[in-house]
Amino acid sequence: MNTTQNAGPALSVKSLAKSYNQRHVLDDVDFSVNRGELVAFLGANGSGKSTTLKCVAGLTTPDTGSIELDGVHLADLHGRDLTRARSRAAMVFQKIHLVPRRTALDNVCAGALSRVSGFGSLSPAFFSRELREEAMACLDRVGMADRALDKVGRLSGGQQQRVAVARALCQRASVLLADEPVSALDPHAAENIMELLATLAHEENLAVAAVLHQPELAQRYADRAIGLLHGRIAFDGPIQNLGDDFLDVLYSPERIAA
Numbered sequence: 723m724n725t726t727q728n729a730g731p732a733l734s735v736k737s738l739a740k741s742y743n744q745r746h747v748l749d750d751v752d753f754s755v756n757r758g759e760l761v762a763f764l765g766a767n768g769s770g771k772s773t774t775l776k777c778v779a780g781l782t783t784p785d786t787g788s789i790e791l792d793g794v795h796l797a798d799l800h801g802r803d804l805t806r807a808r809s810r811a812a813m814v815f816q817k818i819h820l821v822p823r824r825t826a827l828d829n830v831c832a833g834a835l836s837r838v839s840g841f842g843s844l845s846p847a848f849f850s851r852e853l854r855e856e857a858m859a860c861l862d863r864v865g866m867a868d869r870a871l872d873k874v875g876r877l878s879g880g881q882q883q884r885v886a887v888a889r890a891l892c893q894r895a896s897v898l899l900a901d902e903p904v905s906a907l908d909p910h911a912a913e914n915i916m917e918l919l920a921t922l923a924h925e926e927n928l929a930v931a932a933v934l935h936q937p938e939l940a941q942r943y944a945d946r947a948i949g950l951l952h953g954r955i956a957f958d959g960p961i962q963n964l965g966d967d968f969l970d971v972l973y974s975p976e977r978i979a980a
């Protein structure tokens with residue numbers, strides 16, 4: 723259970739802008755994600771969804787804009803303070819960045835890398851008993867405790883994605899940033915992961931932002947949708963307000979080519 727008591731949104735982004743080679747890919751992007759909420763990021767290829775999450779996670783540097791995590795302005799911080807504040811947001815990718823030859827448990831322990839000083843490798847020798855117990859609890863939360871000692875490379879895609887979520891939980895993040903978490907999964911496994919993300923939002927009070935390419939999954943599991951069009955927010959509202967008219971705006975070929 724997330725125990726952070728900040729009253730505001732877990733993630734607040736204001737006036738975010740980003741260019742690559744003088745080409746604007748994000749322009750004046752404002753949004754927030756609250757605890758207890760699953761927000762789906764929708765939009766055509768190249769509309770800026772991943773770049774938005776990467777800016778929040780610190781994987782790319784925005785040109786301008788402010789990012790607040792749990793009420794803390796990242797721009798005010800440097801060095802270890804910045805690393806610690808950033809660790810409040812954990813990224814879960816489509817291409818699951820786990821170490822296949824290590825066990826699920828060791829991979830989950832590695833989620834603590836950004837918050838535990840004193841270990842700098844995936845070597846189990848660095849993992850304390852307390853950390854292992856916490857990692858086991860995280861695996862239990864995603865329904866993978868019985869596979870803790872299996873090497874990740876032997877798990878299915880859906881199971882690996884669960885381990886990746888457990889690693890994010892072991893980071894003690896309050897914000898989960900999931901970039902196409904179900905794109906590589908079969909429909910059944912995709913539903914299971916979406917159900918897990920919704921449970922973490924609704925029952926464990928995490929703020930979850932998930933980039934999805936399946937509007938129907940967003941409509942089934944998300945509370946709110948943010949639609950990006952050419953790097954700008956074209957829709958931000960309750961999921962039930964996301965009708966076919968808005969989906970046409972986000973995905974129609976003429977607009978994408980515009």
Ligand SMILES: Nc1ncnc2c1ncn2[C@@H]1O[C@H](COP(=O)(O)OP(=O)(O)OP(=O)(O)O)[C@@H](O)[C@H]1O
Pocket residue numbers: 742743747765766767768769770771772773774
């Ligand atoms: N490292 C980079 N260097 C140059 N251009 C980039 C880089 N990363 C992204 N872009 C460009 O920024 C734009 C937005 O990309 P981004 O990956 O954020 O879009 P997306 O909405 O997530 O797309 P998709 O649905 O295809 O994953 C695209 O035009 C892309 O080519």
